[in-house]
Amino acid sequence: MNLKKYQEICKENTPKENIFKKTIISFIVGGLIGLIGQLLIKVYLSFNSFSYTDACNLMMITLIFFSCFFTALGFFDDLVTKCGAGLFLPITGFAHATVSSAMEYRKEGLVFGIGSNIFKMSGSVILYGVVSSYICALIKYLGG
Amino acid sequence: MTLKFNNVYINETSLVVGPFVKDGPLKNFDKVYNDFYNGEKTFEECEIKALNDCLKILLEKINKNEKQIDVVFSSDLSNQLSISNIVLSKYNIPYFGVYNACSSLTEMIILSSSMIESKKINNSILLTSSHNLTAERQYRNPVEYGAPKPKYSTFTVTSSTGCYISNTKSKIKIDTCTIGKVIDSTIKDVSNMGAVMAIAAANTLFQHLNEIKKDSNYYDLILTGDLGKYGKKIFVDTLKELYNIELKNYDDTACMIYDNNDKNTLAGGSGISCMPTVLYSKIIPEMKNEKIKNVLLLATGALMNPTIVNLKKSIPSISHAVSLKVIR
Numbered sequence: 001m002n003l004k005k006y007q008e009i010c011k012e013n014t015p016k017e018n019i020f021k022k023t024i025i026s027f028i029v030g031g032l033i034g035l036i037g038q039l040l041i042k043v044y045l046s047f048n049s050f051s052y053t054d055a056c057n058l059m060m061i062t063l064i065f066f067s068c069f070f071t072a073l074g075f076f077d078d079l080v081t082k083c084g085a086g087l088f089l090p091i092t093g094f095a096h097a098t099v100s101s102a103m104e105y106r107k108e109g110l111v112f113g114i115g116s117n118i119f120k121m122s123g124s125v126i127l128y129g130v131v132s133s134y135i136c137a138l139i140k141y142l143g144g
Numbered sequence: 145m146t147l148k149f150n151n152v153y154i155n156e157t158s159l160v161v162g163p164f165v166k167d168g169p170l171k172n173f174d175k176v177y178n179d180f181y182n183g184e185k186t187f188e189e190c191e192i193k194a195l196n197d198c199l200k201i202l203l204e205k206i207n208k209n210e211k212q213i214d215v216v217f218s219s220d221l222s223n224q225l226s227i228s229n230i231v232l233s234k235y236n237i238p239y240f241g242v243y244n245a246c247s248s249l250t251e252m253i254i255l256s257s258s259m260i261e262s263k264k265i266n267n268s269i270l271l272t273s274s275h276n277l278t279a280e281r282q283y284r285n286p287v288e289y290g291a292p293k294p295k296y297s298t299f300t301v302t303s304s305t306g307c308y309i310s311n312t313k314s315k316i317k318i319d320t321c322t323i324g325k326v327i328d329s330t331i332k333d334v335s336n337m338g339a340v341m342a343i344a345a346a347n348t349l350f351q352h353l354n355e356i357k358k359d360s361n362y363y364d365l366i367l368t369g370d371l372g373k374y375g376k377k378i379f380v381d382t383l384k385e386l387y388n389i390e391l392k393n394y395d396d397t398a399c400m401i402y403d404n405n406d407k408n409t410l411a412g413g414s415g416i417s418c419m420p421t422v423l424y425s426k427i428i429p430e431m432k433n434e435k436i437k438n439v440l441l442l443a444t445g446a447l448m449n450p451t452i453v454n455l456k457k458s459i460p461s462i463s464h465a466v467s468l469k470v471i472r
Contacts, residue, residue, distance in 0.1 A: 002386055003330050005385065005386060006329075006330070006343055006382060006386065007330060007331075009378055009381045009382055009385065009386075010331065010336070010339040010342075010378055012381070013339075013374050013377040013378045013381060014296055014336060014339065014374060015295045015296055015374060017294060017295065022292075071288055074288065076288075076290070077287075077288050077289060077290025078290060079290075080289070080290045080291065080292070081290045081291070081292050081293075082292075084292045088291070096288075096289070097289060099288070100285075100286045100287070100288035100289040100290075101286050101289075103286070103287075103288050104281065104286035104287060104288065105286075107185065107186050120286070121285065121286065121289060
């Protein structure tokens with residue numbers, strides 16, 4: 001059987017994704033998330049009782065809360081499907097991945113269900129986040 | 145290898161369908177589930193209920209009790225056929241669990257027809273079941289994750305189907321069958337199931353036509369399993385370029401099951417129940433009205449396993465062919 005020819009036929013008939021359109025959508029949505037974050041920082045700073053670092057932390061907590069909440073209500077996954085990387089690359093995506101895994105496995109028990117599987121989708125973010133921050137810190141330390 | 149049957153008939157069918165299929169172009173369902181839970185706590189329990197309902201409806205339709213059924217064959221997509229196992233544990237019928245991914249329907253027809261033809265048994269029931277979200281959960285990501293999918297990926301059909309075949313004469317006769325071979329598709333993309341399976345279907349069709357010594361126009365309709373919009377094109381092109389066969393009366397059940405304007409269903413249906421749902425709700429009624437008389441079924445299965453896919457191995461596929469004929 002001519003498998004090389006078959007691979008060519010498959011390639012010809014497989015549709016290409018519209019990367020340009022998807023990039024633009026992700027760019028706009030990602031930018032909007034950034035804008036909302038910035039506005040939230042401004043709002044928290046206007047209370048006068050928070051430092052800039054506190055305001056940033058509160059902004060992140062707010063974004064995480066709402067993406068978790070919307071995932072639990074069941075419509076955040078449709079938004080992720082439409083907006084792509086614009087929604088799943090920022091911190092909203094990390095929260096969404098964690099909550100969706102928790103919802104998936106809650107019927108299998110608290111320990112072996114939620115406990116074992118909650119970081120199924122987002123575990124690599126934690127692992128490589130820690131590893132890369134360690135390397136960056138090392139470089140900074142050695143470089144002075 | 146092609147076998148000929150002389151005394152096996154399809155007598156009755158039953159269908160329980162779920163969301164998306166019920167909104168599609170097909171009609172003639174026995175029961176409709178409006179959502180993916182249908183009052184149960186989990187998707188798996190919903191699928192168990194659907195398959196159970198389907199078997200119950202079929203037994204009522206043929207007016208037989210479980211002791212009068214010789215063998216039941218059943219297949220689903222859940223690990224270790226757990227849905228079939230649980231449903232059949234409530235019945236007192238000898239049981240074969242069959243798995244050949246989405247080509248299980250034709251495989252079950254071949255197995256049970258051979259037993260009926262050789263007079264070892266008189267009748268049998270064939271069950272299939274698939275559920276969009278149990279499959280999604282098992283083969284892909286958590287249901288609420290919603291990662292964007294490529295255009296060419298397919299959308300698993302939610303339905304349970306049942307079929308009663310026996311040596312009692314009816315209008316639809318099971319005529320011939322060709323047992324397919326496992327083919328290494330060399331495709332590694334788990335979303336591109338059409339490309340994985342098209343080559344197996346082309347290979348089996350070529351072999352079938354050679355062995356019955358007819359050309360493709362002999363059939364009023366040739367149906368492939370669940371290749372989807374793009375897999376269908378790959379199948380037609382492969383036949384033309386590698387096997388020199390031109391198809392005229394051809395369609396793919398993945399493209400017939402959903403409303404084609406619905407963007408959620410991407411390239412079309414897939415799953416074990418895709419072909420039987422189209423067959424029982426559309427093709428068999430048309431055959432009973434003698435609109436079409438000679439049909440070839442090429443159910444196609446991608447024999448994939450999430451672990452092996454993650455190990456970056458290519459996905460093998462298989463297709464078994466069964467032909468149905470209208471008799472007077």
